[in-house]
Amino acid sequence: MPARIGVITFPGSLDDHDALRAVRLTGAEPVPLWHGSDSLDGVDAIILPGGFSYGDYLRCGAIARFAPIMTEVIRAADSGMPVLGICNGFQILCEAHLLPGALVRNDVRTFVCRDQRLRVETTDTTWTAAFQPRQEITIVLKNGEGGYVADEATLDQLEAEGRVVFRYLDGNPNGSYRDIAGICNERGNVVGLMPHPEHNVDELTGPSTDGRLFFASVLNFLAARV
């Protein structure tokens, strides 16, 4: 039986269909989840997709973080279930304190959509284990509020514990501190990043297929666990 990966739709989620498709194309069973539900429907892993939940009118992710399903997401994350937050999903994970720091408006003050070079800084997470150490990849980046910020102590701690998962290459697109594109929690099961791996699973519609390794990573992890 294939692993079941849930994708949560919040009001204003946009890349939920893309994430569901990426799950399907990489060999798992996609399971749509609704923000207002309090059930995770028995999934093995969870993706919080990109978009503008609640229009991002207050602060990115600040309202979605209080969605009924988030109580279950936090419980599952704490018990070790793989959770991936992409873009708005990353923002929601930060607002929910599953990950430290916050995302602020890009330093260039405009929305930026581009094919972004990244370096995988650690393969010691459930979502990056299938990459080569320090592998350089291209992943679509598209956001208006993607600047990662945290206090110096937190940044030092993330570096020291190997929890900076991705770093921007060839130019920092949004003013993120220390070129950080993605981070993980202490356990390595919760990963958040601004770029969009779900847009990089199909040669026809993405600049690369490097995103497939995110899904391969979590499927390997789930297969090994069972």
Added chain:
Amino acid sequence: MADTVQNASETPDQSQPWADLGLKADEYERIRTILGRRPTSAELAMYSVMWSEHCSYKSSKVHLRRFGELPQETPAGKMLAGIGENAGVIDIGQGYAVTFKIESHNHPSYVEPYQGAATGVGGIVRDILAMGARPIGVMDSLRFGPLDAPDTARVLPGVVAGVGGYGNCLGLPNIGGEVGFDRTYLGNPLVNALCVGVLRHEDLHLAKATGTGNKVILYGAATGGDGIGGASILASESFEDSGSAKRPSVQVGDPFMEKLLIECTLELFQAKVISGIQDFGAAGISCATSELAAAGDGGMYVELDRVPLRDSSLAPEEILMSESQERMMAVVEPGDVERFLEICRKWDVQATVIGEVTDDKRLVIDWHGETIVDVDPRTVAHEGPVYERPLARPDWQDEVRGAGVDELPRPKTGDELAETLLRLAGSPNLCDRSWITDQYDRYVRGNSVLAQPEDAGMLRIDEASGLGIALATDCNGRFCYLDPYQGAQLALAEAYRNVAVSGARPVAVSDCLNFGSPEEPAVMWQFSETIRGLVDGCLALGTPVTGGNVSFYNQTGETAILPTPVVGVLGIIDDVAQRTPAGFQRAGDAIFLLGTTADELAGSAWAGVVHDHLGGRPPTVDFDHEQRLAELLINAARRGIIASAHDLSEGGLAQALVEATLRHDHGARIELPSALDPFVALFSESSGRVLVSVQPEARAEFLGLCAVHGIPRTRLGVVTDQPELAVRDQFRLPLARIREAWTAPIRDTLGVA
């Protein structure tokens, strides 16, 4: 106290501000004749806004009718809905249909660039949604004043941020469009937004209110004071004329609400609880109620005080005219109302029953129990004034056409040609647009197979079969100024060709016709010549015009904008995996030029950039050649024998080479045909030409295909892995130097990162 119908009957001589609302004396008289009394102030508000140029097309109607003469059939089959609906619906096979339309939001975008552009996107998306289609992509065609004009630094970043801010938040990929600069657009920027949607044949919905007793439901955002009179005032007169009574406030968009409205509406369609639907565009409730009722077989009764308000102090006239965004109106059978409201609750969308369909063919609107509107809805929606505006070929036209480019000094040496190439590549109309297009999400929904800077945007429709569509918009206003008939045809030919180079078959046309004041005979002549050109062109190509929009009064004082009929062409491709990209793909591929080059430089980028000159006759158009060229490109894509194909337009071969090399950083070694003057070969803007690259092993098959379709081809050279553009006996330019010139203008001039 509200001005009731009874009050109007009793006070026939009460003076009314019809002139301030933009009505002419005879139009006001006609309303009185229709009603047999003076209109109430609410009725006056409705008629004035629905009879405005923007809503009634009163100056353009007699000309637009000619589009109806075109066969309502595309090369892919019969249309499922024609131009009379919100947007035509085109059968693309496999049970799918698409609908697309392009619309202007020019005047609001000058007043308030961000919100004007944002709500332009929002409006066209709701148009497509109202057909029962899921919106799947947007494009935008923009025109601004000179790049270095101070006001452009205000308007351009605001418009771009507005297009992106709204479209990105809706989750619609922006897959193309154009940006152009000319001094006539200073004070008259053009923001034309295109949306395309897809539906299954059986899901087509039309805007009409039928079935006596069916409920009329208003859903979406609450109604506020924004955009009151926006349609009639902003779109109908130039700003200098606005009197104090006019409230030219631009609407404010809420894309999050629109995203909910889209998902909610699609679920309502799926649940089959909608029997008629209408989007709210210009003229708000006035438009939605009168158009829905007029299209049905009965009438409609509305209790206006049930409309949810953001501002409780609004008068009924203001509620009728408000252009608050993100609203829709549905006609629902009584038994389906509960299910309808339940789906709206799921999406946190406010929905209110405000009336019902009646059998008396009247539109009756009550305000707190008193009747303030009692009209035949057809007289509001369909029987507005129609003008045969005087038109006259301007006396300056001959002078302009006579002032050709023969006297202009031309570059001679290789160094001068290289210098010209760099100058054009670094000019506002030809330079890199990535600062603009990188503010748009082109990836969302995961079906964008091609997007800017490709010649056409391409979206996959069916993942299993690979069925897809391609779209391009084009218009060279300089050519239209020299000859509006031929200019319109050149725009059509270019958009058609841009779709064909991607490998898709062009099947349908939508247009957005931007002009100066219709009260000027010269402008009306340009307009009528444009329509004539498009109709003749579409007849020749076998493509119907499936929808469109007219924007007049794009004019400051005596100076009208260049006539700008933006033409959008939609194409179908059986398998998007076979698409042809625009940039060179690999070293060793042979480079060919398809088509014939003549000494056609009037109106060209060279004449404009180097000599600030606009005169002479624009390039000729040959639709028979365009069709054969398209067949060649479609067949070549299917058989996989060309590696890249890129349309030649502004800047000619030189600019096409710049774009094809820079796209994936491949060099090229070129030898210009000896029969042509090198300057003409590089910078002529003859139409019907395409730059292609062909893998060596496919060369014989390619040449055979050219012969079959009767397309002249010229071997130009080869794609290289050297980072330079080398033109034999003329010049060699490092790609880095070309890139530097090409990328600089927008970022440097606007002082942005």
